[in-house]
Amino acid sequence: MAPPETNSEFEALLDYLKHNRGCDLTGYKHSTLMRRFQHRMQSLKIESYNNYLQYLQRHPEEYRDLLNDVLINVTGFFRDHDAWTYLADEVIPKIIGSKEPDEPIRIWSAGCAAGHEIYSLLILLAEALGIENCLKRVQCYATDADEEAIQQARRATYKELELASIPPEWLQKYFHPTPQGYTFHPALQHTVIFAYHDLTQDAPISKLDLLMCRNVLIYFKPEIQARVLVRFHFGLKHTGFLFLGKTETLVHRRPIFTSFHHQHRIYTKASKLEISDYLSIAQKSSPQKALTPPTQEHDFWRTLFETNPAAQLAIDLNGWLIGANEQASHLFDLTPEDWNRPFQELVPGKILRSHISIQAFYRARSTVSLKHVEGVTAKGIKYFDITIAPVFNAQRQFLGVAITFADRSDYQQLTEKLSSTEAELDKLREAMHTTQMELEAAHQEMHLLDQDPTY
Numbered sequence: 001m002a003p004p005e006t007n008s009e010f011e012a013l014l015d016y017l018k019h020n021r022g023c024d025l026t027g028y029k030h031s032t033l034m035r036r037f038q039h040r041m042q043s044l045k046i047e048s049y050n051n052y053l054q055y056l057q058r059h060p061e062e063y064r065d066l067l068n069d070v071l072i073n074v075t076g077f078f079r080d081h082d083a084w085t086y087l088a089d090e091v092i093p094k095i096i097g098s099k100e101p102d103e104p105i106r107i108w109s110a111g112c113a114a115g116h117e118i119y120s121l122l123i124l125l126a127e128a129l130g131i132e133n134c135l136k137r138v139q140c141y142a143t144d145a146d147e148e149a150i151q152q153a154r155r156a157t158y159k160e161l162e163l164a165s166i167p168p169e170w171l172q173k174y175f176h177p178t179p180q181g182y183t184f185h186p187a188l189q190h191t192v193i194f195a196y197h198d199l200t201q202d203a204p205i206s207k208l209d210l211l212m213c214r215n216v217l218i219y220f221k222p223e224i225q226a227r228v229l230v231r232f233h234f235g236l237k238h239t240g241f242l243f244l245g246k247t248e249t250l251v252h253r254r255p256i257f258t259s260f261h262h263q264h265r266i267y268t269k270a271s272k273l274e275i276s277d278y279l280s281i282a283q284k285s286s287p288q289k290a291l292t293p294p295t296q297e298h299d300f301w302r303t304l305f306e307t308n309p310a311a312q313l314a315i316d317l318n319g320w321l322i323g324a325n326e327q328a329s330h331l332f333d334l335t336p337e338d339w340n341r342p343f344q345e346l347v348p349g350k351i352l353r354s355h356i357s358i359q360a361f362y363r364a365r366s367t368v369s370l371k372h373v374e375g376v377t378a379k380g381i382k383y384f385d386i387t388i389a390p391v392f393n394a395q396r397q398f399l400g401v402a403i404t405f406a407d408r409s410d411y412q413q414l415t416e417k418l419s420s421t422e423a424e425l426d427k428l429r430e431a432m433h434t435t436q437m438e439l440e441a442a443h444q445e446m447h448l449l450d451q452d453p454t455y
Ligand SMILES: C[S@@+](CC[C@H](N)C(=O)[O-])C[C@H]1O[C@@H](n2cnc3c(N)ncnc32)[C@H](O)[C@@H]1O
Pocket: 071, 072, 073, 074, 075, 076, 079, 110, 111, 112, 113, 114, 117, 143, 144, 145, 146, 149, 197, 198, 199, 200, 213, 214, 215, 216, 245
């Protein structure tokens, strides 16, 4: 059999799944995928990928079993016990301590499988906050690309064997026996929103205090891992924590996260994201290209963007802000939390909205210039010349728009001064004209008197 990366039969199989079943596995490590596919094929006594493709076409129900094998939803309560103890002792108190007493605490379990992970965390939070307080303050999101696993997580009912890692007092406090097994605390369950979410494709959940993504990244190719990490960086607050699986390491060309506890794979945010990071997730179709180290040309464009004296913003295809230079951030009071938010909700978006519909612009895709647009900004009322330009890559793919706000407030003030001076001049001219007329009339009168003293 040909080496994994050149196996065209295997590629054809992935292509079929992507285009006919909407299941894009191209971001997963091929070696792991092949092992999983072969496991399925052996159980069906099929020897070639080609024959397996035909089998899949004839037996649509096979897709479900294949996905179960490929997505590997092995999980457990308090998996890697020491890491959870550390989380309870060191991380959760820090999260709680960094907040006002009533402030919400936002958690995301990405790749949550059947829910063991998010319920483990809820137990720790309920222990730290008390159940009442936990119900008031904690907002959890638990997502997975496997619908069946999400259904299981929603049911929250587990076999006795699965609960072996839970101390008896917690088992009694947080689970109740049912004929189907043990069901997790119903009220606490309601703090969790479960949803389908594909980490390789979908936008992240935002303003997170803790993001758990354990034993998922390991299945992705390095370039996909790097892209997912950029999304995680977006999603986390400055003070937020990222919790990975025991054997996972961070793959990114720059250290966008810093290790908080290496052994337990707990991280905090490090450097700011750069434009190239934003582009790497905008250019879904060519991730490889986007993640190659920046070239001199790339550097040139980035520096140009950063040093542009005008405020400049980059908006992606979905209408979300994906970049703002220093000038724009300063002028519109944008914080990194605003990145990856709908542009229309932000101050520059609101200024623009009353003059042009972004949707109309997205349809037309040609440059638009607006003059003397008044806008209320963090720095008071300003006047702008605005240019909205479509951005295409070398293959003429539409990537989004670049919007430039050139501050013309000084010019506007000068123009206003000039027109008020001109108005004053006009008044003076008129007064002079009247005086001149009066003078002329007086002159005429004197002339008539000279000629005829009886006049
Ligand atoms: C090994 S389990 C890990 C479960 C849990 N996080 C833990 O550590 O116990 C991997 C999970 O990742 C999910 N997964 C795989 N690919 C995914 C993707 N592209 N987006 C979201 N979840 C994915 C699988 O469905 C599976 O539930």
